[in-house]
Amino acid sequence: MGSVGFDLDMTLADTRAGIAAVYDELALRIGVAIDSAAVVARLGPPLELELANWLPAEEIPAAVAVFRSLYPSTAVPATTLMPGARQAVDAVRRAGGRVIVVTGKNPLDAARTVEFLGLEVDEIAGSVFGAAKGPAITDFGALAYVGDHIADIDAARAGGVVSVAVATGHYPAGKLRDHGADVVLGDLTEFAEWFDGWRIPAALV
Known part of the structure; x- marks a missing residue:
């Protein structure tokens, strides 16, 4: 068996296209430059670890909330x-x-x-x-x-x-x-x- x-x-x-699209939208909403191509080139670690490359620790929880609100309608269909x-x-x-x-x-x-x-x-x-x-x-x-x-x-x-x-x-x-x-x-x-x-x-x- x-x-x-x-x-x-x-x-x-x-998931590359969908995750890149979410990061691009997230960057626009929070006003922080995020290189989505770099992100999807190293997929694997949890979201919080990836966001630590772009944001100070105190801003990560809010960014996680935005990311997860976007994911079902933006990333999953892609x-x-x-x-x-x-x-x-x-x-x-x-x-x-x-x-x-x-x-x-x-x-x-x-x-x-x-x-x-x-x-x-x-x-x-x-x-x-x-x-x-x-x-x-x-x-x-x-x-x-x-x-x-x-x-x-x-x-x-x-x-x-x-x-x-x-x-x-x-x-x-x-x-x-x-x-x-x-x-x-x-x-x-x-x-x-x-x-x-x-x-x-x-x-x-």
Whole structure:
């Protein structure tokens, strides 16, 4: 069988256009220059950490509130599936496995994104990053965690599961491998073949 955890942004969902649009509108509303291209080039960390690059700490909570008010109507409709995402989730479910999405995105917007994309998942854990994803992965009983960021490799390590990295975000395959990923895929179009070969021995562990 083999239940699996997935990251969301740039793993299952291409959120770049939508997030850039929200940041552009946020910049206009609060009167602060934000380079949205730079932001989307390093997607992964939670919103508060990214905003710390542009705003003093005391201004971040208000900016978060504006950002989140814009996200459902601006970012979600502009989100698309990453190549192979639906097939990857379907491969796990077809084998009798369960799927959890564990993401730095807040739970409400994560759920909206997953629903908009029509992905069938069993659970969503949001507002966690790096090793802080570990407890959700462990509690769910996943045997592998899939992500595009080096922090997702740390997440898999913290959860005690196989780290599957996809080179679809900021980090190329070599960087992901050097950081200790157990498996490196070009993108999720390669996932089903890997999973089908891995899941039988994994289920026996």
